[in-house]
Amino acid sequence: MHVYFRSSLFFIFAFFMLLSTSCKLGSATISGRVVDNSGGNNSNPPDNNTPPPPPPTPPAPPAGFDYVCAGTPTTFTTGMNANVVVGQADFLSAAANAGSTPTAATLNTPDGVFADQSRLLIGDKNNNRVLIFDTIPSMDGASANLVLGQPDFVSNTANNGGLGPSSLKNPRRAVYDGTYFAVADNNNARVLIWNGLPSTNAEAADTVLGQPDFVTNTANNGGVSATSQHSGYPTLFAIPGEALVFADVWNYRVLFYEHPLTDQQAANRVVCQNNFTSASWGATASTCDEPAGVWTDGTRLLIADRYNHRVLVYNSFPTTDGAAADFVIDQPDLTSHSSNQGGSVAANTLSQPHGVASDGTRIFIADSNNHRVLIYNQFPTADNANADTVIGQANFISNSINQGGGAGAQTLRKPTDVYFDGCHLFVADQQNHRVMIY
Numbered sequence: 001m002h003v004y005f006r007s008s009l010f011f012i013f014a015f016f017m018l019l020s021t022s023c024k025l026g027s028a029t030i031s032g033r034v035v036d037n038s039g040g041n042n043s044n045p046p047d048n049n050t051p052p053p054p055p056p057t058p059p060a061p062p063a064g065f066d067y068v069c070a071g072t073p074t075t076f077t078t079g080m081n082a083n084v085v086v087g088q089a090d091f092l093s094a095a096a097n098a099g100s101t102p103t104a105a106t107l108n109t110p111d112g113v114f115a116d117q118s119r120l121l122i123g124d125k126n127n128n129r130v131l132i133f134d135t136i137p138s139m140d141g142a143s144a145n146l147v148l149g150q151p152d153f154v155s156n157t158a159n160n161g162g163l164g165p166s167s168l169k170n171p172r173r174a175v176y177d178g179t180y181f182a183v184a185d186n187n188n189a190r191v192l193i194w195n196g197l198p199s200t201n202a203e204a205a206d207t208v209l210g211q212p213d214f215v216t217n218t219a220n221n222g223g224v225s226a227t228s229q230h231s232g233y234p235t236l237f238a239i240p241g242e243a244l245v246f247a248d249v250w251n252y253r254v255l256f257y258e259h260p261l262t263d264q265q266a267a268n269r270v271v272c273q274n275n276f277t278s279a280s281w282g283a284t285a286s287t288c289d290e291p292a293g294v295w296t297d298g299t300r301l302l303i304a305d306r307y308n309h310r311v312l313v314y315n316s317f318p319t320t321d322g323a324a325a326d327f328v329i330d331q332p333d334l335t336s337h338s339s340n341q342g343g344s345v346a347a348n349t350l351s352q353p354h355g356v357a358s359d360g361t362r363i364f365i366a367d368s369n370n371h372r373v374l375i376y377n378q379f380p381t382a383d384n385a386n387a388d389t390v391i392g393q394a395n396f397i398s399n400s401i402n403q404g405g406g407a408g409a410q411t412l413r414k415p416t417d418v419y420f421d422g423c424h425l426f427v428a429d430q431q432n433h434r435v436m437i438y
Helices: 002-022
Strands: 028-030 033-035 084-086 110-115 120-124 129-133 146-148 174-176 181-185 190-194 207-209 235-239 243-248 253-258 269-271 291-296 301-305 310-314 327-329 353-358 363-367 372-376 389-391 415-420 425-429 434-437
Touching (some): 110 174, 110 425, 120 425, 181 235, 190 243, 235 291, 253 291, 301 363, 310 353, 363 415, 363 425, 372 415
Parallel strands (some): 110 415, 291 353, 353 415
Antiparallel strands (some): 028 033, 084 434, 110 120, 129 146, 235 243, 253 269, 291 301, 310 327, 353 363, 363 372, 415 425, 425 434
């Protein structure tokens, strides 16, 4: 939009310059002098070949980039640089909280990321907070506008002020669907829900899932059930107006909560388990071993199955408990589960994938232990498809931390989440304590 606006101003200015010098009072410009066509006397000054003033120079675009989509798919290339970094002042820095104490511009082990072209949400895990940016940052080292879980930007105590509706302990992802704002509050074994976008620091949540009240945080309180949750890097995905999808990692299952969301609500459906009271891991089409990331468009479902080193693909949204996946990404079949398929890293291998996202056509996977993000240009239609693009490494057969050197615009170190907002790719680069924007 900014580029279009500047271009429009330029052409409007140029048009009126032309109008005022060439068309005023019916005149015409010939060989550098004005000839009156209005029927009056021609009393023009002599031709001195004075050139017209040059058009104004359009202002330079700001650093970073324009976040307004131009209507064409964003192009990603292997080994590409990120455009903007959040949590660090530059791409070469990688210390937790920039080597000091927390501020509105620092991160400590960011574990989840979400964006909607209007705002950016970051689960700042070891600062025990969620940061909200009112606009998508376009410059390195941007400061957040609001914080949840802490009274201010310089505090980071777990359950600050005591366990309650405004406290957090190692949160992962926050999501906002236009109705509900939800946070996966990891080590409190719960999901906190606000009935709208929070507007003040440390604002109290309205609803809790996974616990009987706001002052309890026992994992699987009362036993494994449709109302319980475990800790262990859970994550969320929202289907606007329909449901909240929760990866209950250490119960080895994915839960679905249908709207409206209420206190202590029971999940309506479960996959990776056959029922709500089971919590065992497996490596089949209908089981998982720590499902760490989820994505759905309400029609299809993707699950990043971390310790089975794969992503499960459901061609249709599950309507029954324990539904089986249709095929698998980066394993030869639905029962194989070795890291990097038991061999070397390649375009069709994964090692502890933590996050998965899609734009409905392409798939993005945070391949955490290979320190990279894999991109598939289309949904695979068979097991064991090759990725088309890799970010964070120079090629598909490398997997060194920060490409064997220090942090840079093209490197990653344990990316744990990935999100695509329709225009730009966001990566939670956990151990570099930053979020990368491409």
